Amino acid sequence: MDAVETAPLVAGFMLFPDQTHLDLAGPWEVLTRLPNCLCLLIAAGPVPVESAGCGLTLFPTATYDVCPPLDLLCVPGGPGHLAAMEDEALLGFLRRRAPECRYVTSVCTGALVLAAAGLLSGYRATTHWLSLERLARFGVEPVADRRVVIDRDRITGSGVTAGIDFGLSLAALLRGDEVARRISLQLEYQPEPPFGGGHPSSADPALVEAIRADAAPYLAAMKEIDARASLRLASG
Structure with missing residues (x-):
């Protein structure tokens, strides 16, 4: 690899309460394997942050006030994304730091946090299937049936497990296909789901409706959150 491909990178993953751990863990596992890439967990303050449901607690390695320049921002999703959409400190951090980044990204409903910050307006994007239609309210073009959507400097992954696909796609952009393939093999990433129907397009319609219910x-x-967030965004 040449000098450009191994230039130092700093990737910042946002931490907030009640996020889905796998949204972060999948791409984190991929990007921490990139050559010369520093990955940071960024939170409002230097205190532990608990993930949704599982009780898993993560410790930030950077804060909004103490954080180096970033090449990449990634916002995971999860139930806590609703509060994050109204967290002005978090949204302000994203708005301030996005212009310096090569890529501004999300996994799952992290896309709605980016949208609430005004950082996906005019872009194509994806998110979890239960939230896909919500993107349009924020001036975003929703893309269905895609695990990863790349639109210029915005990269979004769909629901939860797509975080690994997202991470590998990003690795290829940052360090090249050969590095991404190597990481894919290291992770033995060859999914063989024991059950089909992991997406509404292939699932039993009755099951889809039951989950919606x-x-x-x-x-x-x-x-409710979308209405308030879109109003604030429109009013500047």
Whole structure:
């Protein structure tokens, strides 16, 4: 590899309460294997941050106030993305740091946090299937049935498990296909899901509707947060 491909990189992963751990862990595992790449966990302050449901706690390695220049920003999703969409300190950090980054990215509903910050307006993007239609409210073109969407300097991954696909796609952009293939093999990334139907396009329609019904309170909260966030964005 030449000097350009191994130039130092700094990747910042945002931490906030109740995010889905796998949204972060998948791409983190890939990017920490890149040559000469420093990965940081960024939070509001130097205190532990608990992931959603599983009780797993992560410790930030940088804060909004103490963080080096970044080449890459990544926002994971999870139930906590709703509060994150109204967290002005977090949104302000994203807005300030995005212009310096080569890529501004997200996994799952992290895309809605970027959208609430005004950082996906005019871009094509994806997110978890339950939230895909929400993107349009923020001036984003939703892309269905794609695990990873690359639109200029914005890269978004769909729901949860797509974080590894997202990470490998990003690795190829940053360090080349050969490095990405090597990491893919190191991770033995050859999915053989024991059950089909991991996406609404291939799942039993009755199961899709059952999941939507179970998520009704969550979906209602999404509508309320989206309305407030889009209004704030429109008013500047």
